[in-house]
Amino acid sequence: MTELIIKNLNEMESAVQERDGNTFSIKKVVGGEPTDTCAIAFIEVPVGNYAFGYHYHDQSEEAFYIVSGQGILRCSEGEKTVRAGDMLCFPTGEKGAHVLSNSSDTEPLVFIDFDVRASKTDIVTFPDIGKMMVRGVNVSFTTEIPAETK
Numbered sequence: 001m002t003e004l005i006i007k008n009l010n011e012m013e014s015a016v017q018e019r020d021g022n023t024f025s026i027k028k029v030v031g032g033e034p035t036d037t038c039a040i041a042f043i044e045v046p047v048g049n050y051a052f053g054y055h056y057h058d059q060s061e062e063a064f065y066i067v068s069g070q071g072i073l074r075c076s077e078g079e080k081t082v083r084a085g086d087m088l089c090f091p092t093g094e095k096g097a098h099v100l101s102n103s104s105d106t107e108p109l110v111f112i113d114f115d116v117r118a119s120k121t122d123i124v125t126f127p128d129i130g131k132m133m134v135r136g137v138n139v140s141f142t143t144e145i146p147a148e149t150k
Helices: none
Strands: 015-019 024-029 036-044 050-057 060-068 072-075 078-083 087-090 098-102 109-115 124-127 131-136 139-144
Touching: 024 050, 036 050, 050 060, 072 109, 078 109, 087 098, 098 109
Parallel strands: none
Antiparallel strands: 015 024, 024 036, 036 109, 050 098, 050 124, 060 087, 060 109, 072 078, 072 098, 124 131, 131 139
């Protein structure tokens, strides 16, 4: 960041993400570009959906603050119930694998996603679907997980 940023959740535009019949929205506060060392976004997950899919980062630590709603966190330690007020912190690597699903029957799950990158390039692994994504300066692609690392 190079300047002060003040944004209000209710006044920000959403970018809707759709993957495999699953939908959620992202409201970027700061960052998100490969050159940024910090990224912060509000994430809203409708009833019955999840955000991003089960994954872990090679070079980014991540933390979620649950603003409202309730969810099920699937992580390397199994499933955990989470709710408004909870702070979730994920280390890099397989121990930090996670996906957050909305478990409410009536309200969206809203959380703040904080990413801190140790490097300008990150490898995000999606073990459930056998893919990995490489994002960095002048590089962005998705590929199959090599057989020797599965």
